[in-house]
Amino acid sequence: MAMAVALFAWPAFAAAPVVIKDVRLSSGPDSTRVVFDVSGKLAPAVSVLHDPERVVIDLPNAQFKSRAFAMPEGQGLARSLRAATTDKKAQRIVINVSQAVEPKSFHVPPSGPSGHRIVLDLLPIATAAATPVVPAAPRVVKSLPVNADRDxxxxxxxxxxxxxxxxxxxxxxxxxxxxxxxxxxxxxxxxxxxxxxxxxxxxxxxxxxxxxxxxxxxxxxxxxxxxxxxxxxxxxxxxxxxxxxxxxxxxxxxxxxxxxxxxxxxxxxxxxxxxxxxxxxxxxxxxxxxxxxxxxxxxxxxxxxxxxxxxxxxxxxxxxxxxxxxxxxxxxxxxxxxxxxxxxxxxxxxxxxxxxxxxxxxxxxxxxxxxxxxNPPPGTAFSKSMANDRLVQNGPASAPVAGVR
Ligand SMILES: [Zn+2]
Structure with missing residues (x-):
């Protein structure tokens, strides 16, 4: 299998290597993003290794911009990054992560001032698992205690x-x-x-x-x-x-x-x-x-x-x-x-x-x-004050105010 793939991956006239111009990190509260600015399209292979937790990204037919290319400091879920070059024409980047993550990578075509990018999102496993693929059935009524005035x-x-x-x-x-x-x-x-x-x-x-x-x-x-x-x-x-x-x-x-x-x-x-x-x-x-x-x-x-x-x-x-x-x-x-x-x-x-x-x-x-x-939703202070207003206006016989849903 590996042999067959290798045969197809190496054409007789190998294309010029894609240049890795920059590696950038950004992190939000729930995920960390690694962006590779590259000179052309690349098909990265991403894998996860355990003990310790690592994410490995292999970039075939790629070269760093210079020999002295420095990896950025780690942040968010990415503790540290290092290049582990396996070949002159392929780059491997190993990211040490602070917990088990689910990596997701995709290619972003050039847009505006930005060129080709490979984006690697690191999502904590717990978060990734909690995200439902299909939405839950729409909720018609909020299940809340009758007497609680919710916001x-x-x-x-x-x-x-x-x-x-x-x-x-x-x-x-x-x-x-x-x-x-x-x-x-x-x-x-x-x-x-x-x-x-x-x-x-x-x-x-x-x-x-x-x-x-x-x-x-x-x-x-x-x-x-x-x-x-x-x-x-x-x-x-x-x-x-x-x-x-x-x-x-x-x-x-x-x-x-x-x-x-x-x-x-x-x-x-x-x-x-x-x-x-x-x-x-x-x-x-x-x-x-x-x-x-x-x-x-x-x-x-x-x-x-x-x-x-x-x-x-x-x-x-x-x-x-x-x-x-x-x-x-x-x-x-x-x-x-x-x-x-x-x-x-x-x-x-x-x-x-x-x-x-x-x-x-x-x-x-x-x-x-x-x-x-x-349109005050039922069970909220807004619906109470509306009901009170109507009580004053119409006397106690007025029906309770219905909510939006
Ligand atoms: Zn907008």
Missing amino acids: IVIAIDAGHGGEDPGASGRRGTREKDVTLAIARLLKTRIDNEPGMRAVLTRDGDYFLPLRERINRARKLQADMFVSVHADAVRDRSVRGSSVYVLSARGASNEAAKWLADQENAADLIGGVSLGGKDEVLKSVLLDLSQGASMSASTEAADKVLEQLDRIGNVHKQSVQNAGFVVLKSPDIPSMLVETAFISNVEEEARLSDARHQQRLAEAIHAGVRSYFTA
């Missing part, structure tokens, strides 16, 4: 991060930084609102796959998911905020589709491989989403758009539909807010201005609050 939970998703910077402005403002700043301000505001609590899907500059963003919100049983982004188009005069909800039939127009491709491209960069199951998962999620959470999403998005309209110009006067992956939670009303156009010089400046970031956070918060005041 309304808002999952705030700062778009992009780490390896994926999102869009960039002319002055170099990066979408991933702006979205995180606004997300943090929004969290503070929501946390100060009695009966509400916010959770950030990411709270730092690290990469988070789109599906993981959804998974986190679902694990938290969030009542709403708000993804914060900044728009970009070639035409630098275009400006204003937009709010998107999922379109059941995919993107509703060409512009929305283009934008959806832009945002969804992050999944390619992130590339946690769901393999062939991805398509099935997508369609399952899409089918499940055509329910109550769709209309709830639109209603809430309307309120947010209304608030954004008050603080500045909106790009479109109505809520838009697009097939953004992060909007595909089957059971959580979800919206994606394109706060402004980072491609517009004036809006780029506003996006990096702390006061304007605060105004945007205020507007999103006000929209979300207004939605939940009108």
